[in-house]
Amino acid sequence: MRHNYLRPTLQIVASIAVGVVGWSGHVLLLPVALGFPVLWSISRTRLVAALVSAGYFLAASRGLPQGVAAFYSSDIWPGLLLWLCASLSFVIVHAVLWTKNGGTRPFHYLLAAVIMAIPPFGITGWAHPVTAAGVLFSGWGWWGVGLTTAGLAGLVTSVWPGVAIALTGFWLWSAAVWTDPKLPEAWSGVDLELGVSLGREAGLQRQRDMIATVLGAASVAARFVVLPESALGFWTPTMERLWTGALAEGDATVIAGAALLDADGYDNVLVAIDRKGAHVLYRERMPVPGSMWQPWRSWLGKSGAARADFFANPVVSVGASRTAPLICYEQLIVWPALQSMLHDPDFILAVGNGWWTEGTSIVSIQRAATTAWAKLFSKPLVIAFNT
Known part of the structure; x- marks a missing residue:
């Protein structure tokens, strides 16, 4: 019985860690966010998938309650309410589209990614893992978007360890040669x-x-x-x-x-x-x-x-x-x-x-x-x- 709860608990804790580190404000850490689709895909039930999604999103947007409190010069409760409400669209989309079927899971995840990228759900589509494309495939433009999207699909399949190793290689190479964007002349x-x-x-x-x-x-x-x-x-x-x-x-x-x-x-x-x-x-x-x-x-x-x-x-x-x-x-x-x-x-x-x-x-x-x-x-x- 204890083992039945241990795995989901570790997944939720891991998703929180992925949200905190990936969205810490350091650009080279953005690829950590690609850990979320892995954790989502290995969830054994829809409830666990929903909790993993909530843990990731709430951790990534953790500054919202304090920021709202400062904006409205109020206590923390309005910010907490908005924080939880904003997470609902992300959690609902990923919970509804979660599936046990490994054959269709990549298509389900890509659909969730697209839905969270464009209105109306994209209005609160913060912490989108595709943002990491700028680190993984710097300078690749739309090819980089496509490769990152393909990588996200691969991370929710049974071969995800191999996909993760390949993406990590691109990440390490990018970090080794990284330079900040230039300022336009004048x-x-x-x-x-x-x-x-x-x-x-x-x-x-x-x-x-x-x-x-x-x-x-x-x-x-x-x-x-x-x-x-x-x-x-x-x-x-x-x-x-x-x-x-x-x-x-x-x-x-x-x-x-x-x-x-x-x-x-x-x-x-x-x-x-x-x-x-x-x-x-x-x-x-x-x-x-x-x-x-x-x-x-x-x-x-x-x-x-x-x-x-x-x-x-x-x-x-x-x-x-x-x-x-x-x-x-x-x-x-x-x-x-x-x-x-x-x-x-x-x-x-x-x-x-x-x-x-x-x-x-x-x-x-x-x-x-x-x-x-x-x-x-x-x-x-x-x-x-x-x-």
Whole structure:
């Protein structure tokens, strides 16, 4: 009887360890996440498969309760509730598609992987093992995605030890020759440490300080300067005149996060500003569910939530370059990055406002995931975060 409980317990503990280590925020540890499909496949019952899935997902997203508590300035309970609710889609999909039939198991797992990569389930499709492709097959592009997908299918078959050894060989080789993505020429990403005040402090002095930071970066051979998500707060005609005037004497272009407000809600956007004027460059495809994207508000006749543009503007033009923007939450899920790569951009631009993640690994995970996508497709990377 004790033996009957020992194996499932060890599997669940192992799945938690895989989630913690694979999603620790260190890019070279992402392939550890490929241990999850192995543990899922060797589960002897659907209940064990569900518990293994829950252990992996909850461990990988462990920073959520503390982050939500900080975001809402509340106790830990709302964060715990959201954490558990967010895990339901992952657990349900993997529990429903689990099977004892070894012949069809690879197809079932691949179906689960696809479902968790695209909306609607992909909206909370964090910790997706396919992200490890950027480490295993750096520079291989879509071939790397295909090989990683094939590897995931192989890991849920009876020959998984051989597949695991082969993937480990690619992992070790990649780690031995690893280099971080390059920064595009004439571009600079500015990290800020302004905490919760970024985007909420609307005083003129804050904007002047930000302008001084931009001009300082632009004076060091950077023509394009990127500021984090929410750096400009609410975007208004007054703000546009201030910034356009400040850039009137040079050739610098600023890409900065802002909120574009109207009667129905707001868009989380990136704004491009130069001496000639400003325009909205990018509208976030997937804002943070729950805290920003709240579709139920419109169902109840209320306004005030962020809009999700889902599959809009995967690539935008800045000067002579085409870039793939990823704002904050979009860096944690799969489809925004892969959709953008379908259009073969020149580089990736990743911004975020992670003040609420202090004490967690969320920002490190965002950076690691974005770095992995950039390495997979051999794209330069510009990053700008506020903490």
